[in-house]
Amino acid sequence: MTNTEDDLPLNGVRVFELGIAIASPFCGKLMAHFGADVLKIESRMSPDVVRILGSAWLKDRDDLAPISSDTSPYVSEMNASKRSIGLELKTKEGKAAALQLLAECDVFLANFGARALTELGLDYDSVAAVNPDIVYVQLPGFGSDETMPYYPFVAWGPNQAPLVGMDDFTGHADDPPAGIATIAPPDYMSALHAAIATITGLEQRDITGEGVHIDISQFETTLALLGPFVMDYDLTGTVYSRIGNRSMWGAPQGVYPCAGNERWIAISATEAEDWTALRTLLGSAIDLDFDNPSTRLTDQDRLDEQIAAWTSSFEVEDLAYRLQSAGIAAHVVSTNEDLLHDTHVTSRNWYQVAASSRLGRDVFSGCAVKLSATPGRWTAAGPSMGEHTREVLSDVVGLSEEEINNLISAGGAFEQLEPDMVATRPWNDWIHLLVPGTEDARDL
Amino acid sequence: MAGPYNGLRIVDTTGLAGAYATRLFAGLGAEVIRLEPPDGSPLRRLGPFAHNVEPPENSLWWSYLAMGTRSVVIDPQDTDALMQILAEADVVFEDQLPEKSLVPQDEISPTTIRTKILPFGLAGPKRNWSSSNLVAWAASGILYTTGFTNRPPVAPAAPMQLAYHASAASALVGTLLALRSRRITGVAQDVEISMQEVALSIAPETGVPMFMDDRVHRERSGNRRDLGRPFGLYPCKDGFVSIIVLMPRHWAAMAQWVSETTGNESITEEVFVDNAVRVEAKDLIDDWVEELTTQGTRLELFEEGQRRGIPITPVNTIDALVDNPHLEAADFWTTTQLQDATEVTIPGAPFRSSSPWWSMAPAPRLGEHTHIYLN
Numbered sequence: 001m002t003n004t005e006d007d008l009p010l011n012g013v014r015v016f017e018l019g020i021a022i023a024s025p026f027c028g029k030l031m032a033h034f035g036a037d038v039l040k041i042e043s044r045m046s047p048d049v050v051r052i053l054g055s056a057w058l059k060d061r062d063d064l065a066p067i068s069s070d071t072s073p074y075v076s077e078m079n080a081s082k083r084s085i086g087l088e089l090k091t092k093e094g095k096a097a098a099l100q101l102l103a104e105c106d107v108f109l110a111n112f113g114a115r116a117l118t119e120l121g122l123d124y125d126s127v128a129a130v131n132p133d134i135v136y137v138q139l140p141g142f143g144s145d146e147t148m149p150y151y152p153f154v155a156w157g158p159n160q161a162p163l164v165g166m167d168d169f170t171g172h173a174d175d176p177p178a179g180i181a182t183i184a185p186p187d188y189m190s191a192l193h194a195a196i197a198t199i200t201g202l203e204q205r206d207i208t209g210e211g212v213h214i215d216i217s218q219f220e221t222t223l224a225l226l227g228p229f230v231m232d233y234d235l236t237g238t239v240y241s242r243i244g245n246r247s248m249w250g251a252p253q254g255v256y257p258c259a260g261n262e263r264w265i266a267i268s269a270t271e272a273e274d275w276t277a278l279r280t281l282l283g284s285a286i287d288l289d290f291d292n293p294s295t296r297l298t299d300q301d302r303l304d305e306q307i308a309a310w311t312s313s314f315e316v317e318d319l320a321y322r323l324q325s326a327g328i329a330a331h332v333v334s335t336n337e338d339l340l341h342d343t344h345v346t347s348r349n350w351y352q353v354a355a356s357s358r359l360g361r362d363v364f365s366g367c368a369v370k371l372s373a374t375p376g377r378w379t380a381a382g383p384s385m386g387e388h389t390r391e392v393l394s395d396v397v398g399l400s401e402e403e404i405n406n407l408i409s410a411g412g413a414f415e416q417l418e419p420d421m422v423a424t425r426p427w428n429d430w431i432h433l434l435v436p437g438t439e440d441a442r443d444l
Numbered sequence: 445m446a447g448p449y450n451g452l453r454i455v456d457t458t459g460l461a462g463a464y465a466t467r468l469f470a471g472l473g474a475e476v477i478r479l480e481p482p483d484g485s486p487l488r489r490l491g492p493f494a495h496n497v498e499p500p501e502n503s504l505w506w507s508y509l510a511m512g513t514r515s516v517v518i519d520p521q522d523t524d525a526l527m528q529i530l531a532e533a534d535v536v537f538e539d540q541l542p543e544k545s546l547v548p549q550d551e552i553s554p555t556t557i558r559t560k561i562l563p564f565g566l567a568g569p570k571r572n573w574s575s576s577n578l579v580a581w582a583a584s585g586i587l588y589t590t591g592f593t594n595r596p597p598v599a600p601a602a603p604m605q606l607a608y609h610a611s612a613a614s615a616l617v618g619t620l621l622a623l624r625s626r627r628i629t630g631v632a633q634d635v636e637i638s639m640q641e642v643a644l645s646i647a648p649e650t651g652v653p654m655f656m657d658d659r660v661h662r663e664r665s666g667n668r669r670d671l672g673r674p675f676g677l678y679p680c681k682d683g684f685v686s687i688i689v690l691m692p693r694h695w696a697a698m699a700q701w702v703s704e705t706t707g708n709e710s711i712t713e714e715v716f717v718d719n720a721v722r723v724e725a726k727d728l729i730d731d732w733v734e735e736l737t738t739q740g741t742r743l744e745l746f747e748e749g750q751r752r753g754i755p756i757t758p759v760n761t762i763d764a765l766v767d768n769p770h771l772e773a774a775d776f777w778t779t780t781q782l783q784d785a786t787e788v789t790i791p792g793a794p795f796r797s798s799s800p801w802w803s804m805a806p807a808p809r810l811g812e813h814t815h816i817y818l819n
Contacts, residue, residue: 056658162686166601179667192613227508266582329574369618373633
């Protein structure tokens, strides 16, 4: 990346992040990429879940147990380019240091529960008391208004999607809901809305000098995507639900079997011109009456059966290329092995590599937001827990070495464990396959 | 109205790919012009439709996603009119590759930000490939892992068009960053979004860094997962609830609840405190938990389970959400007006701000604002 740090849109913005798992951390990583100094505040008493997960490769390595908290791939995936500050907010000393640090920050970003933040004394009013023009962004499950019925309720990760209607919308029409427990889209949608709100808040503050309190109830935010279905229910009483992979707007669209075990192709050919193109490829494999668009919609079972009979003789990669060459939207239903070999993804530098004080270097997914003139930066992979405690307390807060030592010995702050212990991931040798331009470690 | 984007002019030439972004932008106070061909935006052809309203004003997707925007009809061949609109644009949203875009690539003002939302991005071997919500999920690894073992895999929440909306939200993040950058440096730039990368960014669980770490080929496993027990969806009187129990304290509360409600004394035995044992005995645990869940409704189980500190949520359907007591108390739902003046319920602002940023007018009629911008 050729741009200088000074040009980045969030250069000079300092973020105090109290993040767990995804919703805040994903937003914080994006801000760090575009120049913000994101301070990830960490606790050993109640660590972020990514610190507990560890790495599969370390399961039987008791000798490396002290560094386990730095080794989950999610550490870099969600926290690359942040600084990690160990502060125990439940201690009097740690809390005092946090308030001193907050006075020097521009943004407060947290996805702790609203009640937990209030109990820590870090609700909006308390933070605004030390930093009146702060851009305060919180992402509680059910909002920060303590008079609301679900205020004390907890929902996280896999439990959010069913709550906001996503699981009911997932699956084939006659099946029970299939559930989407492998991913948590509400976390990411909340994170993107948090980024939008934060940047908007920073603009307002730069223009008017006024800070802002933004409350992103994860329950409410993702419901904003349900507009047309809510309207239809209000107007007609229709309760819209899952329809498999089909489209509401045309046919065919679906996931069809290809040659081999569990090989599938996704095809969307819902527009008239798509059908013309697909028809040419299908030839005699399809009944003639499907040239009538309304037959394609009303008799989708027969249509899908005939398409599936046709696709099942093809090798999946080959069929995807044939369909796309004809202008039809299609893709292999990629497995994680397929993604490893997806040269389109790697050619676009989707995976990034950056230095890690614990692992030498680490790989993580890049940022889906690409800016041409200020393409962002990765200063490092995910930080080691407590790696930057001393430098931040010294440089940002202005504490003396003695004050920092006292804070640590009182249990209010902590530093990185075993700073000299390093370990290389077993797949470090293969990074060059994922990240173009990276040296093959075996040649180094 | 009073938001910091007041005074900015945004031109949206996209369909579904950018609509959620410009809807948010309009809600935050920007002037959003939606360019439509004479027969209307493709969004206007997306059902469900309002039965009492005539086309092209009857699409509920249009009525929702175009809220707060202005409709200007323009003949795609009329370059002069197009340039007149684009001349004062701060941002242009596009969803076509440069060679296919109706926006003349070389004549755009150097101070205009260009936001492009594309299926696979501007460059790379698949740059010319087409996409859809379904295809984006197929290319992310998540589609493969979703669904029941004996059924074809399924896209997550397909009707919601999440891949489009997440791409649009990402595009807005990039656009706001580019505007901030332009305000500070005076230089405009391009924003590029690949729908595939947006889907990948939401799907690290099936992503390459995780796979490199554990080398586990991920398969779909229906609506329960063997990470813990209970873990996933459980049937109840009026649908399903989602229960995720991993932590010991959550299990203790869960076992107590089952025991109190169904008289089951075995479930509180010490041996089941170990999550690995529960996963081993998953059929037994699932049966016991179902004896509890089938006695209650989604809402009863949700409220009682949460009161007991258990991570449980209802598998909500649209009707349950509209009638949800918390959302009603929080005054979340609001209304908009259709072209026949019918008031219809819609979701409220996606976040609450102490500054009065958010406001949304109804969606415009086809060409309602053409005369203001073209004369």
